[in-house]
Amino acid sequence: MIAIGEASRQSGVGIETIRYYEREGIVPKPVRASNNRRLYSAEDVGRLRFLKKCRDLGFRLADAKTLLDLSEGDGKDCRIVKELAVLHISYLRAKISELRRLETALYELTANCDSGNVSCPMLSQLRSANDR
Amino acid sequence: MIAIGEASRQSGVGIETIRYYEREGIVPKPVRASNNRRLYSAEDVGRLRFLKKCRDLGFRLADAKTLLDLSEGDGKDCRIVKELAVLHISYLRAKISELRRLETALYELTANCDSGNVSCPMLSQLRSANDR
DNA sequence: CTTGATCCTGTAGTTACTACAGAAGTTATA
DNA sequence: TATAACTTCTGTAGTAACTACAGGATCAAG
Structure with a gap:
């Protein structure tokens, strides 16, 4: 589990943007360490990277979320x-x-x-x- | 002198947008009738139409204002x-x-x-x- | 006199972030 | 151990250029 800065580096999504995605419910709330800091798993980073690619392709954030949800669902x-x-x-x-x-x-x-x-x-x- | 609705029709700029341009200082404040309603001259409408064309050409509003100011200035x-x-x-x-x-x-x-x-x-x- | 259209001010929402401020905790160095 | 530098936290406000109300006043037509 990594801190938000490392997650940002690994995904290419800015720190503030990650927190923004969390606030907006685009990504699930990450677990917190005892010191209240966010901890991200490899899966979380994968989601961020997915979103980044969608945004880079020009999809609006809402569509990116739809695609992300689809990619996590059963019927792909x-x-x-x-x-x-x-x-x-x-x-x-x-x-x-x-x-x-x-x-x-x-x-x-x-x-x-x-x-x-x-x-x-x-x-x-x-x-x-x-x-x- | 015409009311804001007519100015909007003649210029193609929406009523709310006209008021917004006024608030932002893009166009000068128009004179007011005794009932406090805005009154626009042909010149005012000309300005709005100018701005509309600039925006339609894709200029940002700030640039549109610059162009408008240039077109009103002496050294054209x-x-x-x-x-x-x-x-x-x-x-x-x-x-x-x-x-x-x-x-x-x-x-x-x-x-x-x-x-x-x-x-x-x-x-x-x-x-x-x-x-x- | 009433109905409907137009207008007024002021505020909030839109998109997708980005930029702080101020505080607290962590890590590295002397 | 002290201190500095870094990272993270929450919460708020700013960006661009409008657009959409709410709530109230005024106007024109029948």
């Missing part, structure tokens, strides 16, 4: 997992194309923008009343 | 505008490639995932101790 079949993943992929794709759109729009706005212009064309564009 | 030259825009474009590009990476990773994780699997390969992958 894929349905819900795949559903969540597919949903998240389409969310990512939508986000990507939106950002690409923004990038293009912004690039075009700056195209005529050159130091020395008396009146900035980008600002003019943004100030214009038309379009939406 | 492009330097700071372009700087902000270029910075934001590179931020967008970084975000896009990050999301693409996530999409690929997630897609690969789901590849072997098929309803009916007894043990979900995606969960196994996430539970595995290796890599980070």
